[in-house]
Amino acid sequence: MVNDLKNILGERLTEDLTTRNDHGFGFSYHPVTPPDLVAYPESIEEISEIVRVCSRHQTPVIPYGAGTSVEGHILAVRGGLCLDLSHMNRIIEFNPADMIITVQPGVTRNQIDAYLKGTGFFFPIGPGANATLGGMAATRASGTNAVRYGTMKDNVLALKVVLPDGQVIKTGSKAKKSSAGYNLTQLFVGSEGTLGVIAELTLKLHPTPESVEAAVCPFPSVEAAVNTAINTIQNGIPIARIELLDTEMMKAINLYSGVHYQEKPTLFLEFHGSATEVKAQIQKVRELSTLFGGEDFQWATSEAERDKLWRIRTDAAPSAIAYRPGAQLLSTDVCVPISRLAQCIAETRADIEATGLVAPLLGHVGDGNFHLTVLIDPDDPAEMEKTRAFNERLILRALDMEGTCTGEHGIGVGKLPYMELEHGPALEVMRAIKQAIDPEGVMNPGKLVPGG
Secondary structure, eight states, X not given: OHHHHHHHHGGGEEOOHHHHHHTSOOSSSOOOOOOSEEEOOOSHHHHHHHHHHHHHTTOOEEEESSSOOSSOTTOOBTBOEEEEOTXXXXXXXXXXXXXXXXXXXXXXXXXXXXXXXTTTEEOOOOOSSOOBHHHHHHTTOOOTTHHHHOOHHHHEEEEEEEOTTSOEEEEEOSSSOOOXXXXXXXXXXXXXXXXXXXXXEEEEOEEOOSEEEEEEEEOXXXXXXXXXXXXXXXXXXXXXXXXXXXHHHHHHHHHHHTOOOOSSOEEEEEEEEOHHHHHHHHHHHHHXXXXXXXXXXXXXXXXXXXXXXXXXXXXXXXXXXHHSTTOEEEEEEEEOOGGGHHHHHHHHHHHHHHHTOBOOEEEEGGGTEEEEEEEEOTTOHHHHHHHHHHHHHHHHHHHHTTOBSOSSSOOTTTTGGGHHHHHXXXXXXXXXXXXXXXXXXXXXXXXXXXXX
């Protein structure tokens, strides 16, 4: 098999142990689980040939973007070949008339942002790390803009996918909508590489708003900040971003970023629209924040100041790691109906205090999604076990509130045990889809679907 792959890739196939180890872990606590081989394809045709060879030899294929996933999506739990798509990083077509862009899967979030700067358009999905667009689609990524612009599932129009037998299919089209058959695009968005390799993406773009204003607002308690966010959404205010950072996270970002925000629960806010619309949005949110004890807004008025503000928010994960030097990171998230969000966060904070964990919290509170970065002493097995038990209680709490075990991190291997509890008999439908498309189980096995 190796010779067949070398005929396709030449020196872009490696068995080097350091490279394999580098491709065997993500951005979290999961142990390194390296593949047997790492391949760097440069075209859809090469992906197809590689997958055909691996399928013939029943060798697992693990698609790899930037390695930023947190739930073990890229661990080679059954060995096999890591398909590193970083060489496929070309923007294929920018079509401003139709407000779409077509990219290869290795294009990164920062790359597309830089490309679109000054064009009058932007792509709204921005997870905390500089992930690839292919990885973002595979994990159904989200980010700070999701409350207004949706997640990857709302912004992917079409895909080219290499199936487990090497066949290349196209899903969707450049049209804004379609009622022609099963929605295969949505099937592959969020499939975590378990059904095929996303090899090309056509994405929806949005016009750059006429006016953008951003601010931070500290609150006396997490509950007060969350209730402001809930009321903002329930009052139909079309805010672009509304992010919660708790006191612990504010301490961490002050230390890491060299800023001096108040160390209180804080909302990071951004407003988009015409100048008149933005002014009206700000007035309404200010009234709500005052009602719940919010202090004066601290404004980031220029583009440079806004970029700095959101870079601080984006740096929340490295800020948390630096907050407890030498710690491992267990990053977890849940999402609940917005009416249950304040209760879920309050119970979770009480749980953190009772267990004595260091776990800064942040949340996309406009859509009911929040994250915890639990900082664990890697030399303390008891602390790891306590953290695992806490994470399970968090997930069960969210499910009990009719939420989900993950709003945007995905399943990978970390949340695999909770799929049956969340989905019940629907999990058998997922297994049937996996079996129908990937009967040999070569595509990223051991992820997303238990037993798959």
